Amino acid sequence: MARFGMVIDTKKCVGCMDCVVACKTENDVPDGHCRDWISQRLQGEMPDLRLTITSERCNHCDSPPCVTCCPTGASHVQDFGKVVLVDHGKCIGCKACLAACPYGARFIHPDGYADKCTFCMHRVERGLAPACVDVCPTRCMYFGDLDDPESEVSRLIATRRHFVLKPDAGTRPRIFYLE
Amino acid sequence: MIELLTTRHNPLVDPTLHVWEWQIPVYLFLGGWVAGSMVLTGYLQRQARAPGQSSVSDRLPWIGLVLISLGMGALFLDLEHKLYVWRMYLTLQPLSPMSWGGWILLLVYPVLALGALATLADGALDRWPRLGAFARQLQSHTATRWLSVANIVVGIALGIYTGILLSSLGARPLWASAVLGPLFLVSGLSAGAAFAHVIAPGHEEQEQLLRFDNLFLMTELGLIALFLIGLLTVGAVHAQAAQLLLGGPFTAVFWVLVVGLGILLPLAIQSLTLAGRIPHTVIAPLLVLSGGLALRFVIVFAGQYSEWISP
Ligand code: SF4
Numbered sequence: 255m256a257r258f259g260m261v262i263d264t265k266k267c268v269g270c271m272d273c274v275v276a277c278k279t280e281n282d283v284p285d286g287h288c289r290d291w292i293s294q295r296l297q298g299e300m301p302d303l304r305l306t307i308t309s310e311r312c313n314h315c316d317s318p319p320c321v322t323c324c325p326t327g328a329s330h331v332q333d334f335g336k337v338v339l340v341d342h343g344k345c346i347g348c349k350a351c352l353a354a355c356p357y358g359a360r361f362i363h364p365d366g367y368a369d370k371c372t373f374c375m376h377r378v379e380r381g382l383a384p385a386c387v388d389v390c391p392t393r394c395m396y397f398g399d400l401d402d403p404e405s406e407v408s409r410l411i412a413t414r415r416h417f418v419l420k421p422d423a424g425t426r427p428r429i430f431y432l433e
Numbered sequence: 434m435i436e437l438l439t440t441r442h443n444p445l446v447d448p449t450l451h452v453w454e455w456q457i458p459v460y461l462f463l464g465g466w467v468a469g470s471m472v473l474t475g476y477l478q479r480q481a482r483a484p485g486q487s488s489v490s491d492r493l494p495w496i497g498l499v500l501i502s503l504g505m506g507a508l509f510l511d512l513e514h515k516l517y518v519w520r521m522y523l524t525l526q527p528l529s530p531m532s533w534g535g536w537i538l539l540l541v542y543p544v545l546a547l548g549a550l551a552t553l554a555d556g557a558l559d560r561w562p563r564l565g566a567f568a569r570q571l572q573s574h575t576a577t578r579w580l581s582v583a584n585i586v587v588g589i590a591l592g593i594y595t596g597i598l599l600s601s602l603g604a605r606p607l608w609a610s611a612v613l614g615p616l617f618l619v620s621g622l623s624a625g626a627a628f629a630h631v632i633a634p635g636h637e638e639q640e641q642l643l644r645f646d647n648l649f650l651m652t653e654l655g656l657i658a659l660f661l662i663g664l665l666t667v668g669a670v671h672a673q674a675a676q677l678l679l680g681g682p683f684t685a686v687f688w689v690l691v692v693g694l695g696i697l698l699p700l701a702i703q704s705l706t707l708a709g710r711i712p713h714t715v716i717a718p719l720l721v722l723s724g725g726l727a728l729r730f731v732i733v734f735a736g737q738y739s740e741w742i743s744p
């Protein structure tokens with residue numbers, strides 16, 4: 255059974271925001287909201303400064319607190335790809351999952367339900383890559399099965415230095431950033 | 434040095450999380466108050482009474498019904514997808530305290546309603562003979578015992594759940610404390626006792642409830658200390674969250690409204706009343722209730738503000 259994840263090469267990402275626009279278009283994300291976004295971290299002391307650009311979204315965590323806190327089961331881990339999804343018809347809009355996510359990856363859709371990145375499951379089920387991965391002009395994003403040691407994502411993680419966001423929050427995120 | 438810039442500006446989430454407004458603190462406060470009232474009702478129901486002697490435990494179930502309904506109204510107002518609220522009751526999610534809470538709230542109603550029914554006077558019982566017969570059964574010694582146990586068990590579950598609800602949301606370091614459950618329960622007990630001693634019909638009961646309230650207030654102080662010590666010692670992220678109450682933006686309101694005016698001052702006033710130095714007053718209970726409300730506001734708002742700071 256697949257366990258989907260993403261690898262993003264921060265050495266290649268230029269923060270052009272194409273992934274953000276692609277997601278908004280592909281998923282009809284309402285105005286004033288986003289499912290993915292760009293962050294810039296400036297680290298170090300002058301003159302030793304390092305700028306890291308990251309394309310961020312729901313990490314589809316292996317221990318997702320947004321799922322365990324949900325009172326209705328609307329937030330769930332789908333069997334196919336172990337992707338974290340929200341069943342809109344079950345969501346009561348209690349916002350517990352928004353408070354439980356350390357990454358701020360969720361928001362309330364203007365229609366009232368909790369919304370976030372789905373790893374573009376509607377595309378992946380048809381054999382396509384998520385829209386953000388597909389559209390990236392620098393090809394810095396990789397999507398695939400983390401449980402398959404032969405997959406591109408597994409090989410990149412095995413061979414390149416990488417980090418995840420907020421590892422000490424304990425959610426075991428599945429988006430890996432190459433350094 | 435780390436400087437973080439992000440293009441995300443989602444409502445309720447950025448720049449800092451603020452998904453819960455006044456409705457949730459009000460709900461947690463009223464829920465805690467009802468929880469405390471239920472535990473006290475259960476306790477007082479076990480005490481021997483002279484025939485015809487009234488007790489505040491006859492009034493508390495009625496008031497509890499009003500308060501819990503107001504609380505649930507506030508909770509409902511907070512939901513963003515209101516028409517789907519029934520979805521809560523098609524499932525029990527074992528890992529979600531919120532799901533447990535939904536079911537506990539469903540248990541609160543029958544326990545309070547049965548308790549209220551058992552207090553109906555003879556005149557009312559004669560008017561509705563069927564209901565009257567049922568209510569008389571509820572007034573029996575055995576039924577009173579069972580009701581008392583139900584009040585205590587459901588009351589404790591309700592009180593603790595209002596705190597665990599927050600502490601289960603691990604992404605907010607300020608809430609990541611097992612002390613929140615007992616703290617909210619004891620604060621609810623204190624609110625329940627404070628209100629009950631104002632409306633208690635007999636002097637003896639009033640004094641007993643005053644003593645209880647003082648005990649609860651002192652316990653609350655101890656739990657607040659444990660809560661802060663726990664956060665300060667568990668790790669850097671939690672210690673930084675504790676700073677919100679120890680020098681950060683929520684410090685003044687926490688120490689002045691919650692600890693000073695909500696616990697220490699009423700504790701002093703009630704101690705003087707018990708010592709016979711000053712007459713019984715509603716000021717102390719009003720302060721206790723306001724302090725309990727302020728505690729929920731501070732913890733809910735500051736908790737949302739706190740976050741995992743590591744990159
Ligand atoms: S990133 Fe947030 S929303 Fe996504 S799975 Fe992890 S905790 Fe849940």
Ligand code: SF4
Nearest residue numbers: 324345346348349351
């Ligand atoms: S907002 Fe919806 S998905 Fe999130 S915890 Fe509440 S019911 Fe579950």
